[in-house]
Amino acid sequence: MDNLGAFSNRLPLTNxxxxxxxxxxxxxxxxxxIKDYVLNKYSFNVHTAYIAEVKRSLGLPMLDAPNAVETLxxxxxxPTPIQVVAIKExxxxxxxx
Numbered sequence: 001m002d003n004l005g006a007f008s009n010r011l012p013l014t015n016x017x018x019x020x021x022x023x024x025x026x027x028x029x030x031x032x033x034i035k036d037y038v039l040n041k042y043s044f045n046v047h048t049a050y051i052a053e054v055k056r057s058l059g060l061p062m063l064d065a066p067n068a069v070e071t072l073x074x075x076x077x078x079p080t081p082i083q084v085v086a087i088k089e090x091x092x093x094x095x096x097x
Contacts, residue, residue: 029094037090038083046087050079054087058097 031048038046053076055062079087091097 026095029091029096033094034087034090037093038086041089042082042086044083044086046079046083049077050083051087053079054084054091055096058088058091060091060096 031051034051035046035048038044052062088097
């Protein structure tokens, strides 16, 4: 009996690797990546709280912070309109929105 017949219908390894590359998930976008993008493009820093505020206003999914408190010590500061535009542009650059 010929054993080659059993292996003839299998895909070559190069085809499997190329198909796996197509289904590879994109890397997770971090707040530091967004901050670096805004700094490089607009030459100013944005606080992570501002990024979270913009994400919250857009209704994007957010993880619960393990160190969150029930009441804030001081009122939450809001980003300026220029910072909001920069953060939204960074989110669209990273294909989050």
